[in-house]
Amino acid sequence: MKVQVITIGDEILIGQIVDTNSAWMGAQLNDAGFDIENITTVGDEEQAIKEALDRAFSQSDIVLMTGGLGPTKDDITKKTLADYFGVGMVFSESTFNRIQRMFEKWGRSTTEAHRIQCYMPANATLLFNQMGTAPGMWFEHNGKVAVSMPGVPYEMKYLMTEEVIPKLATQFTPRPVIHRTIQTIGEGETRIATRIESVTDNLPDSIKVAFLPGLGKVRVRLTTTGDNQKELQQLLDEKVKEIAALIPEFVFGYGDDKLEEVVGKLLMEKGKFLTIAESCTGGYVSHRITAVPGSSAYFTGSIVPYSNAIKVNQLKVKPDTLKEYGAVSEATVVEMVKGLLDLMQSDIAIAISGIAGPGGGSEEKPVGTIWLAIGDKDRVITRKLNLGKKRLQNIEYTGNQALNMVRQFLLEG
Amino acid sequence: MKVQVITIGDEILIGQIVDTNSAWMGAQLNDAGFDIENITTVGDEEQAIKEALDRAFSQSDIVLMTGGLGPTKDDITKKTLADYFGVGMVFSESTFNRIQRMFEKWGRSTTEAHRIQCYMPANATLLFNQMGTAPGMWFEHNGKVAVSMPGVPYEMKYLMTEEVIPKLATQFTPRPVIHRTIQTIGEGETRIATRIESVTDNLPDSIKVAFLPGLGKVRVRLTTTGDNQKELQQLLDEKVKEIAALIPEFVFGYGDDKLEEVVGKLLMEKGKFLTIAESCTGGYVSHRITAVPGSSAYFTGSIVPYSNAIKVNQLKVKPDTLKEYGAVSEATVVEMVKGLLDLMQSDIAIAISGIAGPGGGSEEKPVGTIWLAIGDKDRVITRKLNLGKKRLQNIEYTGNQALNMVRQFLLEG
Numbered sequence: 001m002k003v004q005v006i007t008i009g010d011e012i013l014i015g016q017i018v019d020t021n022s023a024w025m026g027a028q029l030n031d032a033g034f035d036i037e038n039i040t041t042v043g044d045e046e047q048a049i050k051e052a053l054d055r056a057f058s059q060s061d062i063v064l065m066t067g068g069l070g071p072t073k074d075d076i077t078k079k080t081l082a083d084y085f086g087v088g089m090v091f092s093e094s095t096f097n098r099i100q101r102m103f104e105k106w107g108r109s110t111t112e113a114h115r116i117q118c119y120m121p122a123n124a125t126l127l128f129n130q131m132g133t134a135p136g137m138w139f140e141h142n143g144k145v146a147v148s149m150p151g152v153p154y155e156m157k158y159l160m161t162e163e164v165i166p167k168l169a170t171q172f173t174p175r176p177v178i179h180r181t182i183q184t185i186g187e188g189e190t191r192i193a194t195r196i197e198s199v200t201d202n203l204p205d206s207i208k209v210a211f212l213p214g215l216g217k218v219r220v221r222l223t224t225t226g227d228n229q230k231e232l233q234q235l236l237d238e239k240v241k242e243i244a245a246l247i248p249e250f251v252f253g254y255g256d257d258k259l260e261e262v263v264g265k266l267l268m269e270k271g272k273f274l275t276i277a278e279s280c281t282g283g284y285v286s287h288r289i290t291a292v293p294g295s296s297a298y299f300t301g302s303i304v305p306y307s308n309a310i311k312v313n314q315l316k317v318k319p320d321t322l323k324e325y326g327a328v329s330e331a332t333v334v335e336m337v338k339g340l341l342d343l344m345q346s347d348i349a350i351a352i353s354g355i356a357g358p359g360g361g362s363e364e365k366p367v368g369t370i371w372l373a374i375g376d377k378d379r380v381i382t383r384k385l386n387l388g389k390k391r392l393q394n395i396e397y398t399g400n401q402a403l404n405m406v407r408q409f410l411l412e413g
Numbered sequence: 414m415k416v417q418v419i420t421i422g423d424e425i426l427i428g429q430i431v432d433t434n435s436a437w438m439g440a441q442l443n444d445a446g447f448d449i450e451n452i453t454t455v456g457d458e459e460q461a462i463k464e465a466l467d468r469a470f471s472q473s474d475i476v477l478m479t480g481g482l483g484p485t486k487d488d489i490t491k492k493t494l495a496d497y498f499g500v501g502m503v504f505s506e507s508t509f510n511r512i513q514r515m516f517e518k519w520g521r522s523t524t525e526a527h528r529i530q531c532y533m534p535a536n537a538t539l540l541f542n543q544m545g546t547a548p549g550m551w552f553e554h555n556g557k558v559a560v561s562m563p564g565v566p567y568e569m570k571y572l573m574t575e576e577v578i579p580k581l582a583t584q585f586t587p588r589p590v591i592h593r594t595i596q597t598i599g600e601g602e603t604r605i606a607t608r609i610e611s612v613t614d615n616l617p618d619s620i621k622v623a624f625l626p627g628l629g630k631v632r633v634r635l636t637t638t639g640d641n642q643k644e645l646q647q648l649l650d651e652k653v654k655e656i657a658a659l660i661p662e663f664v665f666g667y668g669d670d671k672l673e674e675v676v677g678k679l680l681m682e683k684g685k686f687l688t689i690a691e692s693c694t695g696g697y698v699s700h701r702i703t704a705v706p707g708s709s710a711y712f713t714g715s716i717v718p719y720s721n722a723i724k725v726n727q728l729k730v731k732p733d734t735l736k737e738y739g740a741v742s743e744a745t746v747v748e749m750v751k752g753l754l755d756l757m758q759s760d761i762a763i764a765i766s767g768i769a770g771p772g773g774g775s776e777e778k779p780v781g782t783i784w785l786a787i788g789d790k791d792r793v794i795t796r797k798l799n800l801g802k803k804r805l806q807n808i809e810y811t812g813n814q815a816l817n818m819v820r821q822f823l824l825e826g
Contacts, residue, residue, distance in 0.1 A: 011625050013449040014592065015440030016634065018433050022454070027428030036426040038461070041435070041452035044623075048451070055468075070602060070624065111607045133603075152626060154806065179427065189483060190546075194524045210457075211483065212424050213565060221429065282703025283696035286717045290695025293771055293804055301723045304699045306714035309758060314727075345722060358706055391706055393567065 001172045002037040003029055004056035008067035008077055009151060010043045021066045021156050032165050033174025034062070044068060046080045053084055053146070061144045062168060067151030069134040078137075081148060082121035085141060089119040092126060092135075099133050124148075127163040131155040136163060145171065176229050180236045182220040182243055183257055184250040185404050189213045192220065192247060199242045207239065215397045216404075217259075252407060259403045260288045266410045267298035267348075274406065275344035276302035277315055277336045279327070280354040280370060285399045300346045305336070315339035315351075328353050328365055330382050333373035337380055348409065350374045350402055354385070356394045370398050374405045381409065414585045415450040416442055417469035421480035421490055422564060423456045434479045434569050445578050446587025447475070457481055459493045466497055466559070474557045475581060480564030482547040491550075494561060495534035498554060502532040505539060505548075512546045537561075540576040544568040549576060558584065589642050593649045595633040595656055596670055597663040598817050602626045605633065605660060612655045620652065628810045629817075630672075665820060672816045673701045679823045680711035680761075687819065688757035689715035690728055690749045692740070693767040693783060698812045713759045718749070728752035728764075741766050741778055743795050746786035750793055761822065763787045763815055770802045783811050787818045794822065 005025060011017045022039045029036055037060060042048040049068075056063040068077030082089050096110075096118040103110050117133060120126065127136030127147075132155040137148040147164050149156045168174075184192055189211045193200070200209045206226065212219040222239055226232050244251045253262045267274055278285050286302040289295055303314060308327055311317040316339035317332055325331040336351035354370025361367035368387035373380055385401060387394045418438060424430045435452045442449055450473060455461040462481075469476040481490030495502050509523075509531040516523050530546060533539065540549030540560075545568040552559040560577050562569045581587075597605060602624045606613070613622045619639065625632040635652055637645050657664045666675045680687055691698050699715040702708055716727060721740055724730040729752035730745055738744040749764035767783025774780035781800035786793055798814060800807045 010621075010623060010636070011634070012436065013439050013452065014443045015436040015438065016594070016625060016632070018431065018436040019452075020431050023425065023428040023431040025428065026426050030427045037456070038465075039426065039432075039452075039454035043450070052451075070626070111603060113603050113607055154803070181429070190524060190526050194526055208423075210423060212429060213483070219429070221424070223423070278696075281700075282708070283691075283699025283715060283717070284703075286696025287694075287700045287808075290697075290717070290719065291805060291808065295695070296719055299719050301719035302696060302717040304696070304703070304715040304717075306703065306709050306712050310714045313758075314756070343727070345726075390567070392704060395700075395704065 001034045001062065001168075001174055002060045003034050003062045003064060004060045005036055005039045006049070006052045006056060006063065006065045007039065007041045007151070008044060008049060008065060009041075012041050012067075013043050021151065021153055024153070024157060025064065025066075025160060028160055028165060030177060030179070032169060033176055034168065034172075035175065035177060044076055046076060046083070049077065049080045050084055057141070057144055057146075062172065063144070063146040064164070065146065065148045066156050069148065069150040070152075077148060078119070078121060081124075081137070081139070081146075085121060085123050085139060087122040090122045092118045092120050095120070095126065095133075095135055102133070127159055129155055129159055130162075131158040138164075138167065175225065176227065176232075177223065177225045178229070178232050178236055180222045180240045181255050182240055182251055183217065183253040183255075183259075184220065184247060185217045185252050185259065185400060186250045187218065187247070189218050192218050192250065196220070196243045196246045199239060199246065203239065204235075207236070214400075215393065216400045252404065258292075259400060259407070261292050263403050263406045263410075264289070264292050264295055264298055266407060270410055270413070272347040272410070273298055273300050273345075275300050275340055275346035275349050276402075277305055277340045277349065277351040278302065278402075279305055279311070279352060280356040281352050281395050281398050281402070282306065282356075284395050285350075285352070285402050288399055288403065300344050303340070303343070311336065314343060316342070326365065328355055328369055328371055330371055330373070330384070333371045333382060334375075334380050337373045337375040341375070341377065348374065348376050348406065350406060352398060352402055354394070354398065356391045356398075357389045358391055368394055370394070372398070372402055372405060374402075374409050376409075376413070381405070414447045414475065414581075414587055415473045416447050416475045416477060417473045418449055418452045419462070419465045419469060419476060419478045420452065420454045420564070421457060421462060421478060422454075425454050425480075426456050434564065434566055437566070437570060438477065438479075438573060441573055441578060443590060443592070445582060446589055447581065447585075448588065448590060457489055459489060459496070462490065462493045463497055470554070470557055470559075475585065476557070476559040477577065478559065478561045479569050482561065482563040483565075490561060491532070491534060494537075494550070494552070494559075498534060498536050498552060500535040503535045505531045505533050508533070508539065508546075508548055515546070540572055542568055542572055543575075544571045551577075551580065588638065589640065589645075590636065590638045591642070591645050591649055593635045593653045594668050595653055595664055596630065596666040596668075596672075597633065597660060598630045598665050598672065598813060599663045600631065600660070602631050605631050605663065609633070609656045609659045612652060612659065616652065617648075620649070627813075628806065629813045665817065671705075672813060672820070674705050676816050676819050676823075677702070677705050677708055677711055679820060683823055683826070685760040685823070686711055686713045686758075688713050688753055688759035688762050689815075690718055690753045690762065690764040691715065691815075692718055692724070692765060693769040694765050694808050694811050694815070695719065695769075697808050698763075698765070698815050701812055701816065713757050716753070716756070724749065727756060729755070739778065741768055741782055741784055743784055743786070743797070746784045746795060747788075747793050750786045750788040754788070754790065761787065761789050761819065763819060765811060765815055767798070767807070767811065769804045769807045769811075771804055781807055783807070785811070785815055785818060787822045789822075789826070794818070
């Protein structure tokens with residue numbers, strides 16, 4: 001079953017917000033056996049919305065729309081939809097009552113704007129939105145379905161999960177699509193492709209391969225479709241094994257595995273506690289680690305020793321080391337690891353110090369020079385990165401490498 | 414001048430990556446006086462790409478494409494383009510030489526895959542891509558222009574900035590579009606809209622207003638267009654002043670100002686150093702602060718006291734306080750602020766402790782209970798948040814509130 005997605009909002013076209021909704025919808029629909037065929041983004045313009053609807057209905061039976069349902073005056077989606085379907089607007093008493101109750105609970109009163117928000121196209125079946133004031137709207141039109149949802153991500157997600165996908169699954173027959181993804185870190189797209197081509201060159205035509213590069217990471221995805229689900233899943237699982245066996249040192253996970261989750265699981269398995277001293281990454285690695293629920297079971301905490309005073313006072317880096325080698329040096333990160341193990345009473349410590357940029361470089365240590373060290377009471381391993389000049393890219397790349405060093409340290413230990 | 418954008422990639426349709434490219438392109442084009450009229454995302458399918466091109470050319474003179482130029486076998490854009498324009502593929506010696514030189518520099522050799530990557534549609538003008546191996550391609554077709562760029566964000570950004578926008582500006586006449594954005598934090602979309610409607614209800618028809626909600630934040634955007642740039646800019650600037658005067662307590666910035674940049678500037682102006690102890694936000698606030706270049710001028714560093722042992726040993730929170738009130742309590746965050754000011758030798762400290770979720774709540778302290786405290790040697794201010802159950806949303810919302818507390822503390826101090 002093919003789905004057309006229309007996202008509405010001037011703010012997307014001028015780049016004031018990134019459309020993360022359609023990616024999330026794509027993943028969820030795919031899991032449920034629906035394929036997005038096309039995503040079209042148009043502005044808050046009546047004509048553009050109607051043209052997008054015409055085109056979408058001409059290609060598919062299912063059209064999902066997000067955006068343009070808020071209470072403020074720039075949102076014209078509802079009126080445009082009523083006009084498109086040739087119906088009037090009616091006041092939804094139940095929606096208004098709900099909004100009033102929500103506001104009472106917060107100890108506040110509703111405004112005239114909230115009342116205006118409750119006028120809906122007469123042919124819409126309203127979908128209950130627990131996360132906000134605007135309900136979703138389900139339209140049936142010449143045997144086809146259109147759904148309009150708010151653009152606020154958590155409201156759209158609630159509606160998709162609780163209402164839209166279940167209703168679609170009863171009304172249409174999802175086509176089985178199967179994906180398998182191998183997650184790698186440490187090598188580039190072309191090299192990975194070359195290393196595994198003995199398998200990928202000999203795949204049946206029904207299996208598609210895609211390479212999805214990230215910062216220091218590459219995902220390899222196999223896709224197939226067909227009715228004999230079980231056989232196909234087995235076939236893909238076999239091929240995934242064959243591919244992974246060709247690049248074992250780079251594979252850190254499968255599917256949607258996140259590097260920080262993989263590292264967390266390894267720490268749990270080994271019963272080890274991790275701590276971090278991150279200077280140039282400034283809290284980014286800690287944030288990645290603690291974004292995983294339950295991370296307090298293997299993460300004691302971290303320190304961001306941005307000033308040299310903290311490196312000396314808290315992490316016991318010797319002032320002579322800083323003087324002789326500088327804060328961005330192998331000697332300094334090694335001393336940081338040792339100080340950190342004591343300070344945070346942890347089993348494994350990782351230390352990062354570098355010049356994230358765009359300023360602050362020298363001829364000897366240009367922007368993008370980054371030192372990492374990982375260690376426990378018995379051994380310390382260091383690594384130097386020579387990156388580019390882009391601050392956020394350097395921080396993210398270094399974060400990936402730091403997490404991978406923890407992974408490798410645990411696997412070797 | 415209207416621009417049509419086509420982003421190509423199965424990985425976008427199935428939600429494995431978020432299309433951040435088109436938002437960035439929208440913002441850059443808008444600044445340069447071009448408007449994106451439509452963004453269409455299609456899969457790596459010949460037919461879908463050709464249909465999208467037909468539709469785009471029928472509506473506009475400028476079509477920008479991203480994606481599908483990588484070296485691996487899933488990328489069919491180049492062949493499809495050659496076929497669409499009715500030309501063959503030719504080997505680009507200069508591109509291959511460049512790739513060889515790049516790989517030599519890295520001490521590596523090229524593979525056959527790199528050679529295949531150097532075949533280009535015969536009618537393409539190649540655009541130099543300093544950031545990667547695949548050049549951009551500029552096509553002229555019946556007096557219209559199409560450009561194909563790699564989907565890797567930093568490669569696309571380089572090509573847009575250095576090649577595409579300058580070339581478009583010489584070949585077309587950009588239409589002047591003017592935006593002004595007011596950034597607010599601390600109040601919802603509907604309330605902000607109601608508070609400022611005395612101005613927004615009386616704007617000339619030529620000025621559009623949009624409200625762009627975020628987590629605890631709302632951006633208010635005014636847009637207009639016309640030839641008398643100077644007058645229009647003055648008019649918008651006046652309206653922005655009038656609106657800001659109606660909601661001064663919520664306005665933290667304008668345009669693309671980021672809260673962490675605004676806070677950084679205030680710290681610089683006041684000559685104060687900030688430090689953070691963030692437990693449930695786990696490094697996120699530090700990461701936001703240190704993502705700003707030059708933040709070492711006002712940020713000494715931070716600590717993520719994830720375990721209670723670190724709260725006691727490093728931040729000198731009294732074991733009795735933890736026992737009596739718990740780690741998530743006003744008493745604990747106040748003691749954390751005091752301990753932190755000493756530990757990090759800073760002027761202002763902010764402490765955060767809460768239950769980010771999804772697990773770990775109790776009846777008395779449900780998931781989403783978060784305490785914040787900010788203080789210097791003279792005063793301490795605390796705040797309690799009652800948020801939802803979503804971990805990442807709670808972390809981000811709390812981060813926004815923490816940064817806003819620093820802003821308010823500095824403005825009051």
